Amino acid sequence: MTALATRIRRIGLPRLAVHLSVLLIVIIWLIPTLGILVTSVRDRDQITTSGWWTAFSSSVQTSAARLGDPSEQRQEGAAYVIAGNVFEEGAAGTVRAFGVRVQEPAAFEAGEAAEIGDGETLTVNEDGSYVHASTAPFEGSRGQRVYLSVASAPEFTLENYERVIAAEGLGQSFINSLTVTIPATIIPILIAAFAAYALSWMQFPGRALILATIIGLIVVPLQMSLIPLLRLYNEISILFGVPSKTYAGIWLAHTAFGMPLAIYLLRNYIAGLPKEIIESARVDGASDFEIFMKIVLPLSFPALASFAIFQFLWVWNDLLIAIVFLGTGRDQLVLTGSLNALLGSRGGNWEILTASAFITIIIPLLVFFGLQRYLVRGLLAGSVKGG
Known part of the structure; x- marks a missing residue:
């Protein structure tokens, strides 16, 4: 202690x-x-x-089976016996208990000789073998129904993923999400990095006003601009005779929505870089483009990685913008859209839903864990080094 x-x-x-x-x-x-x-x-x-x-222990399930019919009975001394196995060929499990009434499916322990009335006894063993005996010949055309509590060993399979990717169409949706997300992450970073450098180290009229406008745009809900932006896309598509719902359109939409936060974060970080480095490069005759490419960009990698994580996760998990600007067709639907459709049509199929959900989150997990060491460093630096 x-x-x-x-x-x-x-x-x-x-x-x-x-x-x-x-x-x-x-x-x-x-x-x-x-x-x-x-x-x-x-x-x-x-x-x-x-x-x-x-999942890693045996699971107990209640099932029903029908014993052999009276035509299979044989006489052993004064008793009439029907014997067999309650498991179908190829099935496996361990019988823990059994019963002859649906209200009491586990009335008797496995291996116990149960008195089931009218001079009949039934014994069901753990391996599924049974002996149904009676003092009088069995009558009727159907065998006795029996209810079983069966313990099954843990079973794991990749068939859920195979079914989801092939039959449920998530393979195409996965490709669609990558096609949308990767450019929609790279494009705003490239544009915002140039803008952040200009707002940090270049002197020009209206710089403060532009920065204030960018900060104000951060708090504007994107839903406010969806209808005007979609109308603009439709007018352009009619004017030039091109489809309105294309990947280029959704890339531009995500770029526009992500730019204010990207510029704000990168500007705060870049403005906090040592002034001596920038001035020394200018004294040596370096242009602003050379300073940006050779000095600022390499030093700003933590901030770039921080925003890349946010933008990638936001675009990957987006559903609204994808539906509005890309469409709901099978060839255009992204992963979130496919998962939403499965919730409606496969709400009871947990193996389908969970496999689909994990396919949806696996890429964001890899991106986050691959870049997370830069996340805190970039955000903290951007929050305390504003210029």
Whole structure:
């Protein structure tokens, strides 16, 4: 306890509270993500009978089976016997309990000789073999119905992903999302980087007014501009005889919506770079373009990566702009649109929904973890180095 108290004092209570809070947030975020991943590779029948946290243990399912019909009976001494196995050929499992009434599917333990009335006894063993015996000949054309509690070993499969990508059309939607997101992330970064440098290190009339306008545009809801922008696209398409719903259109829309925040973040970062470096380069005869390309751009990589994460995640998870500016056809639908359609048509198929959801989040996860070391550095630098 003394060592622990010393370590806590060394770290400091405020800092320790921050670390614990971050750890709690990570755990809260990680648990549902892990649940989606595990559920997406489980067998469909096991998903409906047990939670994902039991995926690595045996799951118990209640099922019904019909025993052999009276034509299969044989006489053994004074008893008439029907024997067989409740499992179909190729099926596997362990019978834990059985019953002959739907209200009591686990009335008897496996291996127990159960008295089921009229001089009949039934024994169902763990391996599924059964012996149905009676003191009188069996009559009728159908065998006795029996209810079983069967424990099945954990089953994992990639068929859910194969079905989602092939049959459900998410493969094309995945490509559509990449086609939309990659250019819609790169284009605003390129334009915003040039604008941020100009607003930071170049003197020209109206610079402060332009910066104030950009800051004001950050808080403007994009929904306000959807209808006017769509009308503009339609008028241009009619004027030049080109389709209005194209990838170029949605790239420009995402670029316009992402530019204000991009310029603001990058400008704050670039304005905080050491002034001596810029002035020394100018003394050596470097032009503004050379200063930007050879000095500012390499030093601004953390800020560029920070905005790239935000823009990529925002565009990848977008549904509204994709529907408005690209369309809802099967060849144009992005991943979020396909997932939304599956929620309506496959709401009960958890194996389909979870596999689709994990396909949707796998790329953002890779982007975030690949660039996250630059995220905090870029945001903090941009927040304290404003010029």
